[in-house]
Amino acid sequence: MTRESGAFGPFGGQFAPETLMPALAELEDAWADAQADPDFRAELDGLLRDYVGRETPLTHAPRLSEQLGGAQIWLKREDLAHTGAHKINNALGQVLLARRMGKPRIIAETGAGQHGVATATACARFGIECIVYMGEEDVRRQALNVFRMNLLGTEVVPVKSGARTLKDAINEAIRDWVTNVRNTHYLIGSAIGPHPYPLIVRELQSCIGNEAKRQLEEKIGKLPDVAIACVGGGSNAIGLFHPLIDDHVRLIGVEAAGEGLNARHAATLSAGAPGVLHGTRTYVLQDEHGQITEAHSISAGLDYPGVGPEHAWLMLTERAEYVSVTDDEALDGLKLLSETEGIIPALETAHAIAYASRIAPTMSPDETILIGLSGRGDKDVEIVRDALASRER
Amino acid sequence: MPELGQRYRTAFAASAERGDGPLLFPFLTAGFPTPAETPDLVRAALRGGAAGFEIGVPFSDPLADGPVHQDAYNVALSAGATLETALEAVRVAREASPDAPLTLMGYLNPFLACGSASDDAVQAPGAAVGEPLEALARRAAEAGVDGVIIVDLPVDESDAAREVLARHGICLVYLLAPTSTQERIDAVAQRASGFIYLVSLTGVTGAREQVAQDFAAFVRRVQARTDTPLAVGFGISRREHVLEVGKLVPAAIIGSALTATIGSAPPDGRAAAVERYLEVATGRRSEETDE
Numbered sequence: 001m002t003r004e005s006g007a008f009g010p011f012g013g014q015f016a017p018e019t020l021m022p023a024l025a026e027l028e029d030a031w032a033d034a035q036a037d038p039d040f041r042a043e044l045d046g047l048l049r050d051y052v053g054r055e056t057p058l059t060h061a062p063r064l065s066e067q068l069g070g071a072q073i074w075l076k077r078e079d080l081a082h083t084g085a086h087k088i089n090n091a092l093g094q095v096l097l098a099r100r101m102g103k104p105r106i107i108a109e110t111g112a113g114q115h116g117v118a119t120a121t122a123c124a125r126f127g128i129e130c131i132v133y134m135g136e137e138d139v140r141r142q143a144l145n146v147f148r149m150n151l152l153g154t155e156v157v158p159v160k161s162g163a164r165t166l167k168d169a170i171n172e173a174i175r176d177w178v179t180n181v182r183n184t185h186y187l188i189g190s191a192i193g194p195h196p197y198p199l200i201v202r203e204l205q206s207c208i209g210n211e212a213k214r215q216l217e218e219k220i221g222k223l224p225d226v227a228i229a230c231v232g233g234g235s236n237a238i239g240l241f242h243p244l245i246d247d248h249v250r251l252i253g254v255e256a257a258g259e260g261l262n263a264r265h266a267a268t269l270s271a272g273a274p275g276v277l278h279g280t281r282t283y284v285l286q287d288e289h290g291q292i293t294e295a296h297s298i299s300a301g302l303d304y305p306g307v308g309p310e311h312a313w314l315m316l317t318e319r320a321e322y323v324s325v326t327d328d329e330a331l332d333g334l335k336l337l338s339e340t341e342g343i344i345p346a347l348e349t350a351h352a353i354a355y356a357s358r359i360a361p362t363m364s365p366d367e368t369i370l371i372g373l374s375g376r377g378d379k380d381v382e383i384v385r386d387a388l389a390s391r392e393r
Numbered sequence: 394m395p396e397l398g399q400r401y402r403t404a405f406a407a408s409a410e411r412g413d414g415p416l417l418f419p420f421l422t423a424g425f426p427t428p429a430e431t432p433d434l435v436r437a438a439l440r441g442g443a444a445g446f447e448i449g450v451p452f453s454d455p456l457a458d459g460p461v462h463q464d465a466y467n468v469a470l471s472a473g474a475t476l477e478t479a480l481e482a483v484r485v486a487r488e489a490s491p492d493a494p495l496t497l498m499g500y501l502n503p504f505l506a507c508g509s510a511s512d513d514a515v516q517a518p519g520a521a522v523g524e525p526l527e528a529l530a531r532r533a534a535e536a537g538v539d540g541v542i543i544v545d546l547p548v549d550e551s552d553a554a555r556e557v558l559a560r561h562g563i564c565l566v567y568l569l570a571p572t573s574t575q576e577r578i579d580a581v582a583q584r585a586s587g588f589i590y591l592v593s594l595t596g597v598t599g600a601r602e603q604v605a606q607d608f609a610a611f612v613r614r615v616q617a618r619t620d621t622p623l624a625v626g627f628g629i630s631r632r633e634h635v636l637e638v639g640k641l642v643p644a645a646i647i648g649s650a651l652t653a654t655i656g657s658a659p660p661d662g663r664a665a666a667v668e669r670y671l672e673v674a675t676g677r678r679s680e681e682t683d684e
Contacts, residue, residue, distance in 0.1 A: 013518030015501055015545045017457040019570040019595055021577060161463055167454065174456040179596040181572060274510045274521075276501045276545065277454065281518040289475050290506025291453040309518075 006195020008313035014194040016279040020174075023181045028196040030101045035203075040096065047092050051125065052082045054089075054207060058215035059373075063340040064357075071363035073356060074224065075343070075373040076212040078236065085346065085375030086208060086236045087118035087189060093204035095122040098185035105129045105180065108187040109173040111138055111166030111232070112301035112348065113145025114375055115189030120154035130154040133172045137164040138300050145379055163294040166232075166304045170278050190233025191308035194279030198238075198308055205239025212370055213243055220368065226250045226359070229372035230351040231322065232266065232302035234311045236374035241320060250321070253311060254355040256297035257324035264296035267324040268307040269315050282309040298327035298387060299347035299380070329354040331387055334377060346375035347383065398564045400494045400539045401587040404444060405622045405643050415639035416444035417675050418624060419667075420498065420648035423448050423482050424474020425465040425655065430663060431478060432485040434655065437664035439489050441671025446486055447542065447626075447646055450479045450499030457544050459599030461649040465656065476503055476529070480536040487537030494587070496566060497533060498542040504529045522546070523553025530561035540564035540587040548580045555584060571595050571611045575618075582619035588644065591615065591625045600630035600650040604637050612641045632674055647674055 006012050014024055034040040048054040057080060061073040078086035091108075098106055106128050110116030116132040123130035132149055136158040139146055146156050162168035170193075177186040191201040209227075216224060227244055229237035231253035241251045258265035265271065268283045275284035277292060285293045285305035295305040314320035325333070330347055333354030338344045345353060352371050360369055377384070408416050419438050423431055435446065451466035451474050458466070469478075483495050501522065508528035510521065533541065541563055546554060548567055555565040564587030569578060572595060581589060591612065594605040605611075605628065615623060623642040629635065630650030638645050651670055658666035672678035 007517045010516040010518055010521035013550050014547060015518075015522075015550060016547060017544055017570075018547055018568045018577075019457075019572050019592060021547050021549070022572045022574050025574075161467075162453065171454050171456045175459070175597050178457060181595060275505060276522065278456070279545065281521060284502070286502065286506065288506065290503035291470060292502070 006199060008310045009316060011280070011282050011309035011312040012195055012198060013281050014279065015276045015281060016194045017178060019178050020181060024194055024196065026101065030097055031196055031200055034097055034100055040100070044093055044096055048089065048207065052088050052092065053080065055211040056080050058212055058219065061341050064337060065360070067340055068357055068360040070360040070365065071225070071367040071369045072365065073360060073369045073371060074216060075371050076208055076240065078208060078372065078374050079343070079345065079376035083114070083118050083121050084378065085114040085118065086205060086239065087115040088121065089207055090189065090201050090204040090235060091115065091118035091122040091187060094185070094187045094200065095126055095128060098128065098187070099126060101185060103183060103185040105184045106187050107131045107133065107173050107176050107184055108189060109133045109166065109169040110189065111169065111303055112299065113138065113142040113149070113379065114301060116156070117145055117148050117152070119187050119189070120149040120152035123154065124152045131176070132156050133159050133169040133176070135159050135164040135166060135169045138166065138169070141300055141383065142379060165300070167292065167295070174278070190235040191238045191310060192233040192278060192280060192306055198280065198310055201235050202238045202242055202310065205235050206242050208236060208239035208372060209241065209243030212240065216370065223247050223249055224368040224370035225363070226252060227370045228252045228254060228352045228356050230254050230302060230348045230374060231269070231307060231311060232256070232304050232348060233306070234308035236372050238308060238310055240372040241314070245319065251314070251319065252355065253320055253322045254351045255322060255324040256299060256302035256351060257326045258296040258298070260326055261324065265324070266295035266297040266302050266304060268305060269311060269322040270324045274312070277306040280309045282312045283307050298330060298383065299351070301346070301348040302351065323355055325351045325354040327387070331384065333357060334384060343373070344377035345373060346377050347380045349374045397559055397562055398539070398587040400492060401564070401622065403492060404494050408444070408643055414676065415635060415642065416644040417442060417635065417671065418445045418447055418496070418644055418646045419443050419651050419671060420447040420449055420626070420646055421482065422462065422465045422469055422652055423450055423479035424469035424472055425652065426468050427472040428474050428478040431482045433664045434667050435482050435485045436489055437668040438671050439486065439493070441668040442675035442677050443671055445494035445496070447496045447498040448479045448482045450476055450497060450503055452500040452503055455500060457597055459597040459649060461652050462598050465652045476507060480532060483536040483538050494539045495537060496540040496542055497538050499544070501543050501545050504543060507532065519550035520553045522550065523557050526554050526557045530558045530563055533563055534561040538563055540566040542566045542568065542590055544568070548577065548584060551584070566590055568592055569615055571605065571607060578615055578618050582621065585619060585621040588622040588624045589615065589619065590646070591623050591642065592627045593625050593638070594628050596627070598627055598649050600653070601628035604628065604634050608638070609641055632676060632680065635674055
């Protein structure tokens with residue numbers, strides 16, 4: 001019982017049913033073993049380069065910067081990675097890990113469908129059986145992504161329990177894992193869940209921050225003053241932040257304020273309280289009785305009532321700030337980036353754009369904001385069209 | 394304050410002396426289908442032969458439970474069930490049966506929400522869940538609880554919680570599963586009090602046709618490392634299952650099948666259905682005469 005518990009101060013840990021604990025230990029060992037194996041790293045790097053298209057570009061946003069009239073804004077273009085979001089970085093790494101562990105079956109949860117598509121893609125690439133759990137409400141909101149997963153040979157199981165969104169999909173994936181743990185790897189898509197998942201996902205997503213750091217040094221010879229990323233579970237944010245932790249860079253995570261913090265929202269760190277959900281101690285949206293409350297965001301990928309435990313730690317230690325942006329502001333952010341730079345961001349990412357547009361005017365032109373452009377917006381155009389239409393009415 | 398685990402010890406010893414098969418601990422979801430009915434169902438189960446209880450505290454996200462309990466928790470929560478509903482069920486059972494071992498069973502977050510968390514930066518996560526459980530332990534002890542089972546608190550994170558509960562005379566009852574390694578069985582054996590809950594199968598709660606095939610081997614692995622009494626749950630739904638596992642362990646827990654029985658009974662016949670179900674499961678009434 002002397003295993004490393006995966007603690008981020010009082011957050012993180014392993015609060016999982018006994019049945020899964022040996023599998024978590026096996027995963028921890030396999031991950032340590034893989035990290036020490038140069039062949040694993042080489043294979044993953046080769047896939048990231050030749051299959052995903054890394055490194056992804058770092059794009060200056062001159063018209064956006066000019067319009068906001070303050071800091072220079074740079075975009076780390078995870079939207080240009082294969083499958084259109086950062087999720088593929090983690091999915092490929094964990095599929096390689098599952099193969100190493102000899103697990104022939106992979107399960108995953110998905111909210112917006114980006115992680116589901118990434119997992120389906122990685123499983124297709126390696127011919128591994130893949131089942132994705134998706135809340136029925138998200139199946140409806142993201143029908144095209146369901147079809148994409150089907151095209152990739154993945155079975156999508158609609159989840160009918162609870163609010164029928166991401167949290168319920170995770171519950172159902174864990175139930176599958178409890179039942180089939182001996183031959184199944186659960187490929188969690190965010191920096192959440194019991195140890196070692198938050199560490200594995202962070203390491204697999206750290207290419208975002210590592211590349212951006214190097215690219216920005218090459219282009220402007222210095223680090224950003226501010227780095228901004230949206231936070232649902234927080235995988236793209238931790239991937240961007242982690243390599244910058246020891247640098248003099250202000251880190252800002254942007255949560256979904258939905259209809260406002262006094263109404264329905266998904267701003268876990270801004271308005272939640274410490275608790276235990278999905279195997280980890282972290283901030284959670286909950287009522288006075290400890291029942292998990294339903295999150296709401298226009299963006300399915302941020303629609304989660306928990307958050308990665310490392311973000312809770314970064315907030316507690318004041319190394320990072322966590323703010324929130326409403327559905328309406330995110331829509332404005334999406335329009336702004338589309339019109340000024342010809343880049344339609346995912347609704348998740350639009351939250352980061354919206355917050356950047358709030359603080360950029362207060363900064364000087366020789367200062368720099370780095371935004372994690374976590375995904376592209378093609379999947380969201382229908383939702384955006386409907387939301388903009390109802391706003392005009 | 395009673396000695397830690399005294400009611401469990403007395404009940405298991407008396408049962409061994411009688412030699413009349415395993416103790417039956419029904420799992421009742423507090424507040425299902427309504428909080429008002431729970432006391433009647435508790436009394437009915439005792440009349441039917443329940444030796445004690447697991448009183449289930451409903452949770453919004455029960456990730457180790459199958460569909461029957463998921464639905465029951467939702468119904469209970471919609472009807473206003475809280476931890477207090479479960480504690481009231483315990484008080485009712487304690488009043489009716491001063492010696493019956495009474496165990497609360499649930500997920501960590503509703504138990505934590507009883508108290509308040511302080512985020513001391515130096516604490517580890519397992520230590521951080523100890524202090525908030527102080528309020529639970531106090532209220533549970535007052536109600537007459539003997540033990541608490543926390544589905545998502547494995548032994549690795551449990552030391553602070555166990556100490557807080559023990560200060561109030563309450564056992565932290567651990568779970569072991571067929572996947573548990575020797576190392577984990579030993580870690581539980583060192584810390585166990587009351588009894589150890591054996592999860593009979595690799596899966597979620599819910600009735601099954603048969604007892605898992607490798608269950609006997611699993612019991613032997615655990616018995617080789619500990620003298621703490623064992624109780625088996627998950628998948629146990631029929632008298633024949635009770636008899637089968639009773640050859641191996643001194644107690645059995647019936648959950649989903651009882652919940653389903655309550656759910657399908659007519660509103661004015663739920664208590665009678667619970668009583669009859671327990672009579673059949675304990676062998677007081679044969680299934681043939683169950684008319």
